[in-house]
Amino acid sequence: MNFHDQLRELFVAEDQIPEQYRIEEVHQREYLSNGELKKWDGEVSEVYSPIMMPTTEGLKRKLIGTYPIGTEKEANEALEAALAAYNNGRGEWPTMSLDGRIKCMEQFVYKMSEQRDVVVKLLMWEIGKSLADSTKEFDRTVEYITATIDALKDIDRQSSRFEIAEGVVAQSRRSPLGVVLCMGPFNYPLNETFTTLIPAIIMGNTLLFKPPKHGTLLHYPLLAAFRDSFPKGVVNVVYGRGANVTPGLMRTGKINVLAFIGSSKVANDLKKSHPKLNRLRAVLSLDAKNAAIVTKHADLKLAVSECILGALSFNGQRCTAIKLIFVHKEVADEFNTLLGEAISKLQPGMPWTKGVNLTPVTEPGKPAYLKECIDDAIANGAKVINEHGGTNAESFFFPAVVYPVNEKMKLYREEQFGPVIPVIPFESIEEPIQYQIDSPHGMQVSIFSTDAKEISSLIDPFVNLVSRVNINAQCQRGPDVFPFTGRKDSAEGTLSVHDALRAFSIRSLVATKLNDVNKAIINEIVNDGDSNFLSTKYIL
Known part of the structure; x- marks a missing residue:
């Protein structure tokens, strides 16, 4: 038998696959928008695995499920939900205490972990990643979220004090930027996506999340976890063909941050669609050789x-x-x-x-x-x-x-x-x-x-x-x-646990002249705990 035929024989009939690794078709008929899992009865996209099955007509890619092909209408509704949840920085999520946001994220991690086996299996079947690497991707993502929470606590501890210079007293903290459009890659559809999505959320931004073309279904088991862990409108998932739904979102000028992992050409086109580039912050991981x-x-x-x-x-x-x-x-x-x-x-x-x-x-x-x-x-x-x-x-x-x-x-x-x-x-x-x-x-x-x-x-x-x-x-x-x-066409912005938190936020400060009246006002605000920003609370 020649080597080509040996490779073909690696594709086996379903009854030869160990039972614990077989997959039942997943037909997604709902999507997350404005805190609800909304029913979908429109057009769907079929998901075929790179794993092939012997048939009477030869080897065929296995159908493993379908997901909604959303339109500009649903994308715009998701944008409106994110804008309402942010409410020009006055919404429940951007004004929530850091401790409150961390508790929501910890709840999400707990609920996400309950879906580990399902997500790992979908990683294997959707993109052909080995069991070992799929398991590693899931576990590494959970570790990343935990590390992000710890890093945020550390940043906040450094900000929980007042600085005095030239007769001015001030407290500076990091505050959110607004609405983030997050688009991840197919090769690490969970981990790479979450390295932008998680810091964007926890810093107080609201989110539109567009899953990659390959690696879409594996996010479906996590939609309920997003819904149950965060206030409505904080996380909204946009489905559909990227060329149809994302340029329109950018053209509204209401996207504050583009978080994109993919090709530099697509990133350039999306950025050019935004009418006010000086208002757009981009966090990009792009081509590399x-x-x-x-x-x-x-x-x-x-x-x-x-x-x-x-x-x-x-x-x-x-x-x-x-x-x-x-x-x-x-x-x-x-x-x-x-x-x-x-x-x-x-x-x-x-x-x-x-x-x-x-x-x-x-x-x-x-x-x-x-x-x-x-x-x-x-x-x-x-x-x-x-x-x-x-x-x-x-x-x-x-x-x-x-x-x-x-x-x-x-x-x-x-x-x-x-x-x-x-x-x-x-x-x-x-x-x-x-x-x-x-x-x-x-x-x-x-x-x-x-x-x-x-x-x-x-x-x-x-x-x-x-x-x-x-x-x-x-x-x-x-x-x-x-x-x-990266330099040149390979990246814009820096990602790491600490850098990502900074990428999705901006330094804001409250300052006043140091005199008896202002000292009394600040002390009253801090002592009464009336402000989540102006505070000396220390998160351990």
């Missing part, structure tokens, strides 16, 4: 191990993935041999298979695009150098190492977002530096070397070209307490 640089002084086994993790975790469908590897010519042959051997040991399989490393790719058109990129590279002088590289069986695409890649090829410029590893040989270190200078992207780089002086000579130019330099390690987002951002 992160490079690894393997010098002649690298520990090649370590470099290969980390590059495999960086390039092929979740099939390379990550903005932080290593998407290009520069290798010094003196070690290129040995590196490529080790890389091919390591890939041959990776286990392809279904998401529930124990120890699986490679699963079906999420997007239906991705295998064809990856083949197009490889064909283009071959036409311009490259080869696929690993055994079985680029073998495609329906939604399975076995990783391909393409070498030698040059500037004429798509793989040199375009973000492949899939299991293809372009390798570029270099002689002078100026070559990868110049690549990064010319690149429209500027998220991260990984440098592999055991020579401290060589590493130090690369750190200084690269920290001014990308936002994170990884030494002998893959590119990655975490830990979540570290800043996560």
Whole structure:
């Protein structure tokens, strides 16, 4: 049996799937708006899994459910609900005490955790993520929320005092910005989405949440938790085709913050739709073409191990993935041999298979695009150098190492977002530096070397070209307490547990001249607890 057929045989009949991992179709006929789960009887979108099933007509994607295709009407109703809940900063949520908001968020975490098994299973079936990674995504998201609550308490403790300067007494705190439009990505539809959604909510903003095209159904089990945990209108979920519903929301000028993870082109178009750009704050995580640089002084086994993790975790469908590897010519042959051997040991399989490393790719058109990129590279002088590289069986695409890649090829410029590893040989270190200078992207780089002086000579130019330099390690987002951002077309704003809270808020202060009358007024307000802002309460 050839390798193509071996990959096809990984798709098994439903009765061969362990019972605990089988899925019943989820047909969503309600959506969350203005504190209600409203019934939907309009058009729906069918959700087909990248996991395929043998049928009499061959392998077919399994239908796992449907969800509403909302229209501009429902989107505008959700916007009005969010505006009413914010009420120009006078609503229940933006004026609530921080302690009150934290209690609501803790209730949400509790209710969210009750849906863990359902959400994990939907992650597996909707986007083809392995059981281990799906479980990790859910648990990491819960940990992120807990860390966000702790960070907010810490920020508030630092703000629970008065400052006096030049005869003026003041107290400064962080206050909300208004209505946030939050749009997450398909590759981490829960975790990445919640890294903007959670800080936006807890800082007192109200929210419109547009789920990604792939990874929509998994949010359905959480709608009741949102409804029951927060005042009405604080969280509203917008369904429908993004091109139909989101530009109109932006054109109203009533969106105060755009939180978007996706392509820079879509982000640019959405921002341009807003009539008053000076009023719009954007928190964006966008395109990336992160490079690894393997010098002649690298520990090649370590470099290969980390590059495999960086390039092929979740099939390379990550903005932080290593998407290009520069290798010094003196070690290129040995590196490529080790890389091919390591890939041959990776286990392809279904998401529930124990120890699986490679699963079906999420997007239906991705295998064809990856083949197009490889064909283009071959036409311009490259080869696929690993055994079985680029073998495609329906939604399975076995990783391909393409070498030698040059500037004429798509793989040199375009973000492949899939299991293809372009390798570029270099002689002078100026070559990868110049690549990064010319690149429209500027998220991260990984440098592999055991020579401290060589590493130090690369750190200084690269920290001014990308936002994170990884030494002998893959590119990655975490830990979540570290800043996560990018230069050029890769990001706007900074996300981390602490930075995200600041991104979705603004410093406001109450100040007065320091005299006996004003001191008495302030003391009375503080002692009587009449203001949630002007307060010395200390949250432990």
